[in-house]
Amino acid sequence: MSETDVSTAPRPLLLADGRPAARAWSLHPGQRHLNHGSFGAVPVVAQREQQRLREEMDRSPVLWFATLPERVAAARTALAGFLRVAPEDCALVPNASGGASVVYANLTLRPGAEVLVTDHGYGAVTMGAERLARRHGATVRTVHVPLDADEERACAAVVAALSEATGLIVLDHITSATARRMPVRRIGAVARERGIPLLVDGAHVPGLLADPLDGVDCDFWTGNLHKFGCAPRGTAALVARGPLRDSLHPLIDSWGAGEPFPDRFDTQGTVDATSYLAAPAALDFIEATWGWERARAYMSELADYAERVIGEAFAEVMGESAAVDVGMPVGPMRLVRLPAGLGSTRLEADALRDRVARELDVEVAFTSFGGVGYFRLSTHVYNTAADFEYFAERCVPKLAEWARTPGGAP
CATH class of the missing domain: 3.40.640.10 (Type I PLP-dependent aspartate aminotransferase-like (Major domain))
Incomplete structure (x- = not known):
């Protein structure tokens, strides 16, 4: 994590008229989009x-x-x-x-x-x-x-x-x-x-x-x-x-x-x-609304917070740390280790991604490296701390349940 204070969630970015940043995108309002890094998201403009x-x-x-x-x-x-x-x-x-x-x-x-x-x-x-x-x-x-x-x-x-x-x-x-x-x-x-x-x-x-x-x-x-x-x-x-x-x-x-x-x-x-x-x-649009420097800083601060919140949630259900030591980390992209048995290959990780989208209405990315599965979070300006808190509270327990249930993991 960076040296920013991750005990406090960063304040969400707003549009010039005071609306949430997400209003500038057409992402499904009933889903949480926590995977900007795979396919991006195009602003309405x-x-x-x-x-x-x-x-x-x-x-x-x-x-x-x-x-x-x-x-x-x-x-x-x-x-x-x-x-x-x-x-x-x-x-x-x-x-x-x-x-x-x-x-x-x-x-x-x-x-x-x-x-x-x-x-x-x-x-x-x-x-x-x-x-x-x-x-x-x-x-x-x-x-x-x-x-x-x-x-x-x-x-x-x-x-x-x-x-x-x-x-x-x-x-x-x-x-x-x-x-x-x-x-x-x-x-x-x-x-x-x-x-x-x-x-x-x-x-x-x-x-x-x-x-x-x-x-x-x-x-x-x-x-x-x-x-x-x-x-x-x-x-x-x-x-x-x-x-x-x-x-x-x-x-x-x-x-x-x-x-x-x-x-x-x-x-x-x-x-x-x-x-x-x-x-x-x-x-x-990004430059005129927030400026790219501010946007990058927000994405990194939000990733700090999300990594901590989700890592702690996984650690609680796993009984061990879910933290990952990444040698040269990236601002808005982070890894959190999954429970054993989840996403240990690329195909399993992709299947898990699809199941979470279908059953939990959350778009996320799971990856694997060296036979270990990871949740790969990626943030953008339209994301808020509440998005990742939701994942920690609602999705992490379900993922732990799938890992514990024989045949429950995709």
Whole structure:
């Protein structure tokens, strides 16, 4: 936990007219949404902007698609500004996995090379690395990084696995399953010194870090703006700065294929690009209403409180601590250990998530790492302390009951 006072719940954020922040979203009022980190949540102002753009597209599709590349370029420039990167280094892609797929599709490995990943990696991105390796007669090597490893230990684990065979490093900026940061700056410096390309999966980063790529020396970085940035889903950035950037082409060859990077990504045929165009409306809404600095501070303070309240609730029913020692913790994302027998694999964790949503009307995330199940909480500005108090009081006892009942856990 941070050094903030977690004995007192932070005061909820309000809209300018005094209404609760949640009124700016269209989330189901009968559910508790405690899992912003998986799929995000789009404020109504951005939903309306996207719908307005779709109506414009359908009123005059020929004119729309004729002028779309220029519109996408303008949106890309605005989003690059939010990420504090140069527009000429930034392409727009549907999601972080799509950005990784672009890199995999355009990268050549020598036979016998190794792609280095960690055991905290996002499954879909790791699967893409495995397909890349198979295509070139290479292999994937998975590095174990202990959950409680600090920056120095985590860096040492990855660097120790580097060799003459390493053809690519794939590293999370913030991990999905374990809600921790990875030492991308230190590993990036080593990779650049040794001439090894580095792909950073920053899926959760936009909106959480004010300057995501500050000090990060990598060839490729990809992050979702539709998670903590609250943009319409299907909005992500692919940033390329190294010598391989000009070799990147979109997964769809369209009429912009002859343009340089990243302009060639602005033309993607009849793809619905309204998510890109409406994304600045979501970012601007947060900035105008609270300011991103204040929003991040609130999310972190609320996560401190939620981690304590829910951890204590689980500890009471488990008879032992549910606290988790995460080596490089993240502001609004935290882990609390589940009772034994719950969520010990990815499939079991997903099944538990679905059951809680169906039976308890709470949207949450459960993850697993090393055969242990975790509740992964993630906060945003529309969440309040009452959301997590409700989970502690109403859901934790039910989860403990499912863990104790033979066949009760999904």
